[in-house]
Amino acid sequence: MALLRRPTGPSPTPEDVSMKEENLCQAFSDALLCKIEDIDNEDWENPQLCSDYVKDIYQYLRQLEVLQSINPHFLDGRDINGRMRAILVDWLVQVHSKFRLLQETLYMCVGIMDRFLQVQPVSRKKLQLVGITALLLASKYEEMFSPNIEDFVYITDNAYTSSQIREMETLILKELKFELGRPLPLHFLRRASKAGENLKQQYYTGYTENEVLEVMQHMAKNVVKVNENLTKFIAIKNKYASSKLLKISMIPQLNSKAVKDLASPLIGRS
Template sequence: MATRNHRAVAAPQPANRGAAVLAGRQKAAAAAGRPDRRALGDIGNFTNIHVIDGKKVQLPEGVNRPITRSFGAQLLKNAQANAAVANKNAVAPALPAVARAAPKPTKKAPAKPVPRPEQAIKITAGSDENRRPSEGAARSSSAHKSRKKVVSTLTTVLIARSKHASGLTGKPKELIEDIDKLDGDNQLAVIDYVEDIYKFYKAAQHESRPTDYMGSQPELSTKMRAILTNWIIDVHSKLELMPETLYLIMYMVDRYLSLQTVARRELQLVGIAALLIACKYEEIWAPEVSEFIHLSDNAYTRQEILGMEKAILNKLEWNLTVPTPYVFLVRFAKAAGSGDKELEHMVFFFAELALMAYSMVTFCPSMVAAAAVYAARCTLRKSPLWTETLKHHTGFDELQLIECANILIRSHAAAPDGKLTTIYKKYTTEEFGRAALHPPAAVPGLV
């Protein structure tokens, strides 16, 4: 019993007993000649940082006494005072020199309580305290300007009137018209991917194009080609074939003549075989070979026509799916004025004149179609001659079309007195709006 009571009332061990034991062990290790290693302290037991009232306070060196409530309060007060002095010394150098040198006010201001370290003011990027003086001045000046009343002086009024009279007023930029907005219910218009189709056409039109072949055709001339074209257009009209058939025929003729030398006697045979192939490709009911024999006044036999048909297909490698001017004419005429029949007839009149002119063979189909639209608008005196909508869909501006349009307008002026009048007579009828009867255009820049 005595022993148990003695253990129960044993005096508490000193707070730094563990530190003393650890120091004694280090001295013994040094005396024994072992390498001097830094001992790891007991984690959490022998550090100088203590938590007092929820705040971490670092004890001064040499303090070994227990942390009582009164001693902890005194340590916390000293730590707060030291933090306040440190903050004051850190802010003082940032103050302007004039502010530090300013005399103290005569009236003593009431002392402000020293803020605790955890109550430091947080300054955000958008607060007025953190904004630079230049920003505040700029905002105040802009606000002042906005409140300033605008006074119209005599000079400003005269300048505005002069600009309005000379047409220099700021005009809104011309918008690109949505030419497919009325075809939402028309599945054949394929408005969802019509733009992608024409992007493909514009890229594919440069492949397998006819070249300037007259220099390599010793027995042919541009006049003979014009006679053949005039005859093909007449046959196309009598048989009431589709418009796209005509443009495919002329493509095959020019492409074959670019690749193969042809005798004068066989030139019409090339045209007849091209007619037969295009009708098989485009028409629902293609004419028979006997009809073409009759149209050529029995100049060629059945075997000759079928033999030339095979020769053309082999030379063209059976590639007939090409973008002709017709596919671009449909789209560009729609962009020029959907529903304008007079303009549409005039566009196709110039497009067929382009088939007659050998000088138009080397131009790409999209440029031929765009030039036909431009020449038609010039003839009908449309204003403006070229719009942003047409520029967007054709990809050409006015300067790029001048040369082609010049050829077409000259052809229109010479059509009434020419010997090859099939196109002119066709477009003087009521069916085609008497487009050929319009006086030729006189556009500045077209000489």
């Protein structure tokens, strides 16, 4: 019990105590890393993978995720409801596929749209305008070559003019304070998939299984509703049924008992 002996020398200063605590924290972190594989260890030769900074980058993304979170009930009391949003997202998925845009562009588009709808009341007549403008903004942010604004006018069957889209673009940017760099699901999915195993996933994502259970149940519910023809919103399934995307929406595991059991508490609920 030597650690509990009363020190006989001079009392430590606050600076000494602080440094000791910092060293203990560092030692604890190092001990953890010794037990869990460093998944970035072999990436040092590839500057694009930023192996020296990747852990700090993901910590920052987690902070942004909290700061830019979407309230689950952000449409309550608005002209627009969840079904209208679902119709719009289903259509945007089809537009995204038609324009052959990057996956990041679609995720960013939905994020921009939801963040704007959360802070700015929008009439039903302008909901599609918000959606198509969000896709335009996301394209400018993510794509090497964004579609022209006239392409977005055409895809809405001339429901809106290019001037209206530009006005909405200005309004969205002002409301979001030009902060478009929101963390995307793809960022975290790639990290989790790289970690692979359960223990490593928990360490590198920062989430336990219990913390993601509710989200998993909602995702399973949506999968079951699509596979059992309980919804008309099937653009995502059709998109991922293509050979280019490895027909991932057609794999038998999505019809498994495990998925159905996971969804069962929510089936029948909206």
